[in-house]
Amino acid sequence: MIETSYSIDFEKIVLPHWSIVGHISEVPNVGDSFTVNIGNESIIIVKDNFNNINAFLNVCPHRGARICNPGKSNIDRLVCPYHSWDFELNGKGTNASLRKFQTVIFGGLILVSLADNPLLLNNFRKDILMCAKAYGWESAKVAHRETFSFNVNWKVVLQDYLECYHCPNVHPLYAKVHGSEAQRFLGIDPTAANPTNPNHDGVYIPTTDHWIHKDYKDIEQEPITVYQNKLMNNDIVTGSKDGSPIAPLMGKYKNKNYDRTRTGVIFGFLNSTMSYPDYTVIYRLIPKSDKYTESEIIWLVDKDAVEGKDYNVNDLIYLWKHTILEDIEFLTKVQDGTSSYFFNSSGKLKNNLEESVVRFTQWYNKNVRETIQ
Numbered sequence: 001m002i003e004t005s006y007s008i009d010f011e012k013i014v015l016p017h018w019s020i021v022g023h024i025s026e027v028p029n030v031g032d033s034f035t036v037n038i039g040n041e042s043i044i045i046v047k048d049n050f051n052n053i054n055a056f057l058n059v060c061p062h063r064g065a066r067i068c069n070p071g072k073s074n075i076d077r078l079v080c081p082y083h084s085w086d087f088e089l090n091g092k093g094t095n096a097s098l099r100k101f102q103t104v105i106f107g108g109l110i111l112v113s114l115a116d117n118p119l120l121l122n123n124f125r126k127d128i129l130m131c132a133k134a135y136g137w138e139s140a141k142v143a144h145r146e147t148f149s150f151n152v153n154w155k156v157v158l159q160d161y162l163e164c165y166h167c168p169n170v171h172p173l174y175a176k177v178h179g180s181e182a183q184r185f186l187g188i189d190p191t192a193a194n195p196t197n198p199n200h201d202g203v204y205i206p207t208t209d210h211w212i213h214k215d216y217k218d219i220e221q222e223p224i225t226v227y228q229n230k231l232m233n234n235d236i237v238t239g240s241k242d243g244s245p246i247a248p249l250m251g252k253y254k255n256k257n258y259d260r261t262r263t264g265v266i267f268g269f270l271n272s273t274m275s276y277p278d279y280t281v282i283y284r285l286i287p288k289s290d291k292y293t294e295s296e297i298i299w300l301v302d303k304d305a306v307e308g309k310d311y312n313v314n315d316l317i318y319l320w321k322h323t324i325l326e327d328i329e330f331l332t333k334v335q336d337g338t339s340s341y342f343f344n345s346s347g348k349l350k351n352n353l354e355e356s357v358v359r360f361t362q363w364y365n366k367n368v369r370e371t372i373q
């Protein structure tokens with residue numbers, strides 16, 4: 001399934017689905033802006049004079065020059081550096097307007113779709129707000145965001161993110177911290193990846209599963225699933241190198257304490273989150289060509305947390321950065337192997353351990369691959 005061309009994947013995957021592009025704390029003031037990539041497209045996120053957060057194609061409608069350089073800034077107007085066409089913060093210009101995309105803000109997250117008619121967000125809205133409330137996303141700030149490069153097809157990366165069968169081998173530290181998964185995948189406790197006991201005394205998040213239904217009936221909805229798991233043992237309370245607390249508690253945890261759980265969300269195909277009581281990571285998959293993919297990680301902490309006093313960025317990002325660097329090294333070998341003329345994995349996936357990979361692969365084959373004539 002890897003050989004499908006990038007342009008088909010762009011039309012079927014990148015275009016219709018929503019992307020998390022950032023957090024409201026990144027554009028607190030009028031004129032605050034930053035650029036972000038969705039697939040190969042560069043998008044400008046900017047807060048206008050009416051406090052709307054807008055998303056524009058970072059391409060001048062005149063002769064196609066990039067308008068903004070990569071990164072953050074504060075601007076009064078958008079001005080193209082080539083022939084000085086200028087645009088208001090709502091995208092309107094004297095000669096032409098910028099291409100504008102749909103945005104929604106849920107639970108502090110900024111989402112953008114490049115589609116004229118994006119997928120519906122009914123289930124998504126409910127599930128995201130549930131997580132946002134529990135983990136304090138609306139009153140968070142971005143502590144760090146970093147982009148990583150894979151010389152790998154995006155589907156190889158996604159499939160890796162969708163299972164933890166490989167974790168004990170490839171990610172020993174992650175497996176040590178995220179114990180329930182490791183136990184399950186090592187066969188020690190096959191039920192360990194099930195939702196946390198609802199009677200536990202922490203913050204309970206029910207499992208919801210609206211992620212690419214097996215009957216394919218819900219394809220007009222953005223697919224989403226939410227799951228809460230236990231961490232390894234009493235000494236491990238969050239996703240840090242040694243499992244010890246790493247930042248001030250967030251959301252509902254401020255009135256509770258660490259409860260040795262963490263909650264994951266998979267939405268669409270290109271976004272996921274992992275929340276611990278004291279921080280959240282947002283994972284963005286950015287397919288750029290058939291053999292090149294970027295993945296951006298955004299770390300959220302409580303907005304009042306002070307860097308250097310309440311948290312240390314290097315400690316905060318250690319586990320997930322370490323894990324993605326392991327993936328970069330390993331997935332290059334997978335890309336090489338799956339490029340073999342003789343390789344065909346159909347029917348060889350382990351349903352009990354790779355359920356999400358199976359679901360994605362079936363969905364992709366039916367909705368993307370089989371539509372190509």
Ligand code: FES
Pocket residue numbers: 060061062063064065080081082083084085
């Ligand atoms: S390309 Fe932007 S003003 Fe000419």
Ligand SMILES: [Fe+2]
Pocket residue numbers: 160161166170171327
């Ligand atoms: Fe991995």
